[in-house]
Amino acid sequence: MKAAIRFFAMFMILMNMLPAINxxxxxSEWSLSWEEFSAKEGKKIGLALGGGAVLGAAHIGxxxxxxxxxxxxxxxxxxxxxxxxxxxxxxxxxxDEIESYTEDLDWLDLSxxxxxxxxxxxxxxxxxxxxxxxxxxxxxxxxxxVAMITTDIVSGEKVVLKKGNIARxxxxxxxxxxxxxxxxxxxxxxxxxxxxxxxxISPLKxxxxxxxIAVDLNSESSSTPENLVEVLLRSFHIMSETATKFQIMDADxxxxxxxxxxxxxxxxxSPALVEKGYAEAMKALKNVVK
Amino acid sequence: xKKINRKKKIGLALGGGAVLGAAHIGxxxxxxxxxxxxxxxxxxxxxxxxxxxxxxxxxxETIxxIAMDLKWLDLSxxxxxxxxxLSNEKMGKLVEKHLxxxxxxxxxxxVAMIATNIVNGEKVVLKKGNTADxxxxxxxxxxxxxxxxINGxxxxxxxxxxxxxISPLKxxxxxxxIAVDLNSGNKHKEPENIVEVLLRTFDFLIKxxxxxxxxxxxxLIEPDLSxxxxxxxxxxxxxxxxxxxxxxxxxxQRVRS
Numbered sequence: 001m002k003a004a005i006r007f008f009a010m011f012m013i014l015m016n017m018l019p020a021i022n023x024x025x026x027x028s029e030w031s032l033s034w035e036e037f038s039a040k041e042g043k044k045i046g047l048a049l050g051g052g053a054v055l056g057a058a059h060i061g062x063x064x065x066x067x068x069x070x071x072x073x074x075x076x077x078x079x080x081x082x083x084x085x086x087x088x089x090x091x092x093x094x095x096d097e098i099e100s101y102t103e104d105l106d107w108l109d110l111s112x113x114x115x116x117x118x119x120x121x122x123x124x125x126x127x128x129x130x131x132x133x134x135x136x137x138x139x140x141x142x143x144x145x146v147a148m149i150t151t152d153i154v155s156g157e158k159v160v161l162k163k164g165n166i167a168r169x170x171x172x173x174x175x176x177x178x179x180x181x182x183x184x185x186x187x188x189x190x191x192x193x194x195x196x197x198x199x200x201i202s203p204l205k206x207x208x209x210x211x212x213i214a215v216d217l218n219s220e221s222s223s224t225p226e227n228l229v230e231v232l233l234r235s236f237h238i239m240s241e242t243a244t245k246f247q248i249m250d251a252d253x254x255x256x257x258x259x260x261x262x263x264x265x266x267x268x269x270s271p272a273l274v275e276k277g278y279a280e281a282m283k284a285l286k287n288v289v290k
Numbered sequence: 291x292k293k294i295n296r297k298k299k300i301g302l303a304l305g306g307g308a309v310l311g312a313a314h315i316g317x318x319x320x321x322x323x324x325x326x327x328x329x330x331x332x333x334x335x336x337x338x339x340x341x342x343x344x345x346x347x348x349x350x351e352t353i354x355x356i357a358m359d360l361k362w363l364d365l366s367x368x369x370x371x372x373x374x375x376l377s378n379e380k381m382g383k384l385v386e387k388h389l390x391x392x393x394x395x396x397x398x399x400x401v402a403m404i405a406t407n408i409v410n411g412e413k414v415v416l417k418k419g420n421t422a423d424x425x426x427x428x429x430x431x432x433x434x435x436x437x438x439x440i441n442g443x444x445x446x447x448x449x450x451x452x453x454x455x456i457s458p459l460k461x462x463x464x465x466x467x468i469a470v471d472l473n474s475g476n477k478h479k480e481p482e483n484i485v486e487v488l489l490r491t492f493d494f495l496i497k498x499x500x501x502x503x504x505x506x507x508x509x510l511i512e513p514d515l516s517x518x519x520x521x522x523x524x525x526x527x528x529x530x531x532x533x534x535x536x537x538x539x540x541x542x543q544r545v546r547s
Contacts (some may be wrong), residue, residue: 120375151491151494153481154481155477156490156493177487177490178433178434178484178488182481222409222410231408231433231446232433232488235408235450237411238406
């Protein structure tokens with residue numbers, strides 16, 4: 001067992017040296033537009049939207065860029081706030097519509113705190129907003145096949161949701177442990193998928209994507225956490241960042257905007273975050289097409 | 291398996307695990323019975339709490355009595371501060387009550403405690419300064435307790451970076467490291483409150499790195515505590531028993547009588 005762990009660690013270190021090689025294939029050969037690319041190469045494009053609480057507004061800017069390039073997304077996967085955004089995008093909502101929904105989402109507002117025995121806040125606001133905008137539908141009924149990542153709080157296992165009520169799945173995936181009470185689905189107690197796979201690339205591969213665009217919101221931050229949610233999210237980040245680095249190597253394009261100047265809870269930063277996400281996505285996507 | 295040579299410098303690493311830390315007391319009992327001289331000790335989180343006393347010459351029986359007073363994770367007195375739910379002062383006061391105004395560097399056995407700098411995620415090994423403050427920092431579970439400021443750094447529970455504190459013992463000159471890992475068992479029970487939800491989350495987030503870190507221990511004591519919850523101090527007698535039993539089982543094979 002120990003030998004296996006050691007082997008795994010060495011393997012991972014070696015893998016670390018690979019992305020430079022991985023990325024080169026596409027970058028040097030490409031002179032196609034995105035549309036020509038997917039038609040000619042027959043590549044199925046998967047979009048992975050990562051976790052990061054309020055920083056998720058940057059995903060909306062990424063979607064704006066994706067729409068500007070005319071990229072048609074074949075599969076989408078989301079973790080945490082990425083799951084929330086993907087619920088809308090998978091059901092025909094455009095970036096500007098999604099942006100207008102988030103204006104009211106004072107999701108992490110701790111002023112209305114009510115102490116339940118498993119968490120501080122209820123995650124219902126999030127579910128309600130989804131049902132209101134796209135209807136009371138199931139994941140498998142979405143226009144674009146969509147998967148959401150959650151964590152089984154009992155076993156620590158990754159649970160990928162592809163079926164069942166979409167609002168409830170998004171509530172589970174955004175359920176930050178210690179802040180929100182876990183969400184029960186099919187007898188399992190689920191929390192935020194960021195604990196197991198913060199940038200959800202693995203489900204896209206299983207779904208059949210062979211070209212993956214990933215959005216990673218968790219850049220380094222050097223600011224002092226100002227409240228309980230920030231303390232928690234920073235702690236989770238410290239513990240999961242190594243795993244995320246390995247997981248993200250499987251992406252063909254990584255969009256990682258530098259969001260270190262933002263905090264993870266204040267919704268007023270949304271317009272600036274959307275802008276940041278857009279600018280970074282344009283840069284990253286331009287790099288690989290003519 | 292190599293036998294433990296009592297003439298070598300033996301270091302003891304006591305890991306984190308909230309209330310499960312009572313098992314450390316049972317391990318200390320076994321260590322005394324096997325007459326193992328501890329040259330240096332390191333603690334993370336609840337392991338830091340236990341090591342504060344042990345490093346200052348307090349025996350396992352007395353630590354057992356002290357631990358019974360620890361209503362540390364009692365959420366009934368909850369008060370929401372800005373950065374956490376509770377203040378970790380209870381922990382500090384209990385240490386001070388029994389050790390007075392002591393500093394880490396004055397302990398009888400050299401001692402180190404692990405904390406995490408919450409701003410940059412770096413491991414902070416405390417070997418100097420006020421003992422109670424160091425224990426408060428090392429046991430400061432994020433989201434539950436307000437981070438503790440020491441020398442301008444904002445610190446939380448060391449379990450986030452090194453839950454079984456083996457690395458400081460090497461630096462302190464230990465030749466043989468005995469490590470106690472409280473989280474090796476596979477949990478299967480549902481968490482019953484917010485503290486357990488959080489501790490469970492931390493537990494599986496750090497599992498892989500802990501496995502890599504504990505490989506470096508020469509003697510690893512891993513009681514299976516999966517039947518216990520991590521917050522109820524009422525389980526302490528059973529936990530002590532479990533820790534003692536597992537330590538005896540391991541040490542019997544590794545120590546010449």
